[in-house]
Amino acid sequence: MKMQMIYMDNAASTRVDERVMHEMAPYFSDRFGNPSSLHSCGAEAKEALESARARIASLVGADQEGVDVVFTSGGTESNNLALKGIAYANRSKGKHIIVSSIEHDCIINSSKWLESQGFEVTYLPVSGEGLVSPEVLESAIRRDTVLVSIMHANNEIGTLEPLAEFGKICREKGVYFHTDACQSFGKVPASMKNEMLSAMTINSHKIYGPKGVGALVLRSGTKIEPWQHGGGHESGLRSSTENVPGIVGFAKAAQLCHAEMAGEQARETALRERIFDRLNGSIPVSYVNGHRTKRLPNNVNVGFHGLEGEAVRLLLELDRAGICVSTGSACSSNQPASTPSHVLTAIGLNPVEARGSLRITLGRYNTAQEVDYLMESLERIVNSLKPISQSAK
Numbered sequence: 001m002k003m004q005m006i007y008m009d010n011a012a013s014t015r016v017d018e019r020v021m022h023e024m025a026p027y028f029s030d031r032f033g034n035p036s037s038l039h040s041c042g043a044e045a046k047e048a049l050e051s052a053r054a055r056i057a058s059l060v061g062a063d064q065e066g067v068d069v070v071f072t073s074g075g076t077e078s079n080n081l082a083l084k085g086i087a088y089a090n091r092s093k094g095k096h097i098i099v100s101s102i103e104h105d106c107i108i109n110s111s112k113w114l115e116s117q118g119f120e121v122t123y124l125p126v127s128g129e130g131l132v133s134p135e136v137l138e139s140a141i142r143r144d145t146v147l148v149s150i151m152h153a154n155n156e157i158g159t160l161e162p163l164a165e166f167g168k169i170c171r172e173k174g175v176y177f178h179t180d181a182c183q184s185f186g187k188v189p190a191s192m193k194n195e196m197l198s199a200m201t202i203n204s205h206k207i208y209g210p211k212g213v214g215a216l217v218l219r220s221g222t223k224i225e226p227w228q229h230g231g232g233h234e235s236g237l238r239s240s241t242e243n244v245p246g247i248v249g250f251a252k253a254a255q256l257c258h259a260e261m262a263g264e265q266a267r268e269t270a271l272r273e274r275i276f277d278r279l280n281g282s283i284p285v286s287y288v289n290g291h292r293t294k295r296l297p298n299n300v301n302v303g304f305h306g307l308e309g310e311a312v313r314l315l316l317e318l319d320r321a322g323i324c325v326s327t328g329s330a331c332s333s334n335q336p337a338s339t340p341s342h343v344l345t346a347i348g349l350n351p352v353e354a355r356g357s358l359r360i361t362l363g364r365y366n367t368a369q370e371v372d373y374l375m376e377s378l379e380r381i382v383n384s385l386k387p388i389s390q391s392a393k
Contacts, residue, residue: 063193094144157290158299168197186257209253308356
């Protein structure tokens with residue numbers, strides 16, 4: 001019989017909530033029309049599309065500040081659209097953009113591509129806990145700076161950045177400010193107004209919605225160029241027939257997360273602290289990456305002194321015990337195993353340490369009993385590997 005798996009890799013993806021699937025179901029069958037069609041079937045799909053757009057907008061502060069919600073295929077597309085679209089639309093002002101050194105690969109690689117197109121990119125350093133200094137950001141902004149992009153919560157170490165401080169600086173300097181909020185959206189509060197954002201990237205499959213759908217939320221009036229051309233969908237910014245079932249599910253998932261945020265934040269924080277307490281008490285060789293408290297409630301990123309070369313083996317042994325965790329970003333798993341995490345090297349870990357951490361990310365369906373089983377298993381596995389590590393020295 002197949003073992004019942006305990007899933008603790010919710011930063012990579014989440015299980016679709018049954019309430020979300022129920023909301024989506026009619027748009028695969030009874031209400032399958034194309035929202036661009038003029039007949040009644042199309043009008044029905046269009047109504048669902050715009051209702052979902054309004055629901056998403058309200059959750060990011062549209063009642064306080066006008067925003068435009070552009071639906072995309074996910075976080076990577078939204079981040080590409082934000083960086084390339086805003087950079088190119090404003091290149092007459094300047095060709096300098098600023099990002100942090102711990103951004104998701106899609107931001108880092110979009111920035112590198114922009115450099116190949118004649119733009120200049122400043123990669124801001126971070127502290128040993130993964131925080132960007134507002135003072136460092138302010139000193140990096142120049143007269144030709146057109147865009148700053150700093151993620152809200154890091155996808156590997158979970159550190160939460162002080163967006164409101166960055167937003168104030170960018171607004172005073174007249175610079176567009178974008179954040180990748182894929183990991184934080186629906187888990188901790190953030191709004192376009194409070195953080196003084198020009199653009200925010202969000203997606204569905206991190207919040208118990210379907211894969212393949214996300215959005216770029218833009219403050220009204222943000223100057224941006226499209227990167228996907230066609231029939232002029234999504235106000236001309238993202239041509240392609242909209243994924244109506246996915247968008248409906250995305251809106252429902254976002255609504256549920258925000259309605260249940262306070263309780264879930266407290267519950268996941270308690271589970272996270274349960275893990276930290278067990279690590280401190282049972283596995284003294286462990287160390288936490290990222291800020292100890294300014295982090296996502298569900299994120300634990302941990303390394304083990306002397307066992308840095310055993311991270312993949314730790315993961316596989318946990319998998320054998322029926323527990324799914326990761327060694328870092330799922331989007332970086334196609335890179336060679338010898339490639340260290342750019343996030344962990346940026347916070348000061350050496351290349352060996354930066355290849356040797358586990359990322360445990362909790363979710364809606366995890367329990368205290370599962371956490372206890374995780375820690376019992378991890379303690380047993382770490383102890384079993386100690387002789388291997390010591391004999392290798």
